[in-house]
Every structure is written in structure tokens, then in C-alpha cells.
Amino acid sequence: MNYERKDKQTTVFQKWFLNNRFSVVLVNLLLFFLVIWLFNKVSFVLNPAKLFMSAVLPPLILAVIQYYIMNPLVDLLERKFKVPRVITIVGLLVIVAVLLIWAINTLLPIVQSQINSLIKNWPHIWEDAVSAVQNALQDPQLHSVKNSLNSALSQAQNLLFKSGKTAFNTAITNISSAISVVTMIFMTLFTAPFILFFMLKDGHQLRPYLTGFAPKRWQASFSQLLYDINTALASYIRGQITVALWVGIMFGIGYTVIGEPYAVALAVLSGVLNLIPYFGTFISIIPALVIAMMVSFPMLIKVLIVFAIEQTIESRIISPLVMGNKMEMHPVTTILLLIGASSVWGLWGVIFGIPIYAVLKIITMRVYNYYRKVSQVFAEDQSDKDQAKTANQVKDTKDIVKD
Secondary structure, eight states, rough: OOOHHHHHHHHHHHIIITTHHHHHHHHHHHHHHHHHHHHHHHHHHHHHHHHHHHHHHHHHHHHHHHHHHHHHHHHHHHHHOOOOOHHHHHHHHHHHHHHHHHIIIHHHHHHHHHHHHHHHHEEEEEHHHHHHHHHHHHHGGHHHHHHHHHHHHHHHHHHHHHHHHHHHHHHHHOOHHHHHHHHHHHHHHHHHHHHHHHHHGGGGHHHHHHHHHSSSHHHHHHHHHHHHHHHHHHHHHHHHHHHHHHHHHHHHHHHHHTTTTHHHHHHHHHHHTTTTTTTTTHHHHHHHHHHHHHHHHHHHHHHHHHHEEEEHIIIIIIIHHHHHTOOOHHHHHHHHHHHHHHHHHHHHHHHHHHHHHHHHHHHHHHHHHOOOHHHHGGGHHHHHHHHOOOOOHHHHHHHHHHH
């Protein structure tokens, strides 16, 4: 009798606590926030690690980006043509160095002169644009929106000049920070090629090496997890850079053909800002439209035509061909993620928010699926699935016997 009561009590405890989904979720949330609270309390211990990572991450990130671009070619030549990896790597690094020297000697001076001229003339361009808008608002039909547009233009102008003044004062007062930034850039450009060389040479051995640290019964699953993360990062990085490159080329050709001032600088800006999904291209078109407005109305129409052609080619041909749907992210999720990441981490959040989310999503889904498999919380669901499967098998067997 005592044994039966004990079994009943144990069953109730398991039912309402151990195997209750709501209780398990609450406990996991409590543990999660407890870990965050503990890390916050011992943050001073992690400061050296933070400084170390801030010094190591820039060259590592640059090397990883180049690795995902170059590694497919290295693997292809080794697999099909038996070319040693070291020879291919050295050849690619030499080609990159030659292209970099060519860009510095030819393309960079053009971009630099156009950017300097654009920065110098931008206040006059902006004032002319404001004047043109105000003149257009003299139309009696637009009188109702005149005050609102004037207020918006005034606020935008004050914000631009205030931001520029603040940035200038910060740059002047923080000479040591500027020197440290220059030093970091130099060290990144100097060390990234060495990291890239060894990543291309031995990168294919990293997954088996990391898998060896996991217990034997988890090695297959852990290896597949690393493969999925690597595939997601590779798809995103290669796709974004390829699309950004083609966007810059298309805008460069289009602006040059129509005679848009500062064509090369605007094209480079469009390619760089295209790394921001959904919003980048639309942000980059604003200065092009303002400049075209100051040239002539036909130039404004030409810029809009170039933008429409570029968007059509990018959305219908380049993006589906290069990116596809490999990230498996809904556009609403992407937009909300960009907004949240930009508010927390600024520009870095916009650039790295999506790949970090993709990695965390893969890890979370793996852990969740494993938890569903081994936990008693989802035992009823699994039992229902097994019963349904058995019923379908019995039904198929009866149908075969009837036939």
C-alpha cells in the first residue's frame, strides 16, 4: 500500500513539474536570466577577454570573408585538377595583391576625388535642393503641406549639420582614438592574409578536429551542426558580396551612361550600402536623386530609370540566382531583426545581425529537436505520432490484403 502511494506521488510530481512543458519553460528562462545576471556581476573578470577579442576579431572576420569567397575555387582545383592547395592559395593571394595595387593606383584616386568634391559641395547641393522644394511649394494646391515639409527639411538640415559638427569635434578631441583606429586597420590588413593562408590550407580539417572533442555518441550530430553553420555563413557572405558587387557595377555603368555627377562615388556607395538588406539600395539612391535634382529635371528622370532597371535586374535575376532562399528567413523577420540589431549595436548590428541570427537559429533548433527526442515532456506527442504511423501501416496492410 505504501509503495503504491509512493508511486502515485512520484507520478504526480513528474506530471506537474518534471514533465510539464510550462514548468520546464519557466525553469529554463530562470536559468537563462540567472546566467546573464552572473555574467553581469563578474563583467570585470571578462574585460581582458573583451579587449583580446576586440583586437583579434577584425583580422579574423576579414580573413573569414575572404575564405568563403576563395575556398570554393581552391577546393575545385584540388578536386578536379589535382592542383596542390598551397599553389592555388599563393596564386589567389598574388592576384588579390595585384588587383589591390591596381585599385589603389587607378580607382581609388577617382573615388577619393569625387568623394572630396561631393563632401565639399554637399552643403550647396542641399541648399539648392531645399530652395527647389520651397519654390515648388509655392503652388497654391500644395499650401496645406507646405508647413509640414518646411519643418521636415529644417529638422533634417539641423540634424545633418549637428551630426557633422559633433563628428568633427569628436575626431579633433580624440586624436589618440584616431591613432588607435589607424593602428588597428594597419594590423588588420597586415595579419589577415596570414590568417587567410592557413584557413585556406587547413580549413577543411577544422570540422573533424572540433568534432573530436565531442562525445562519440554526439559526434555525428555535432559534425552536422558545424556543417549547417558553415553552409549558412558561406551562402550569406558569398551571396551578399556578389550581389553588392553587381549592384555597384550596374549603378556605375548606369550613372556614367546618363552623365550623373559623381557617378563612381555614388556607385561605390550603392554597392557598400547594399550589404544592408532591403534598405541599403534605397538609402544610397537619396544622394543620387538630390544631385540629379540640382542638375535638371530630365536627369532626375534618368536616375529613376536607372534605379528601376537596376532593381528589376537585381530582384529578378541576380538575387534569385545568387542568394535564392538559402537563409530561410521571412522578410518580416529580417526587417525586425535589422531594426532591433541597429538600435542595440548600430552599424555592426545591421551588418552582422542576420548571420549571427542564422547561426543561433541553427543551434537552437538542433538543441530543441534533441530535447524533444529525449525529454518526457513531448512523450505524448511522440506516442500520438507512433500510433498514427502504426494505424497507417495497418490500413495499408488491409488495403493490400483486399487487393
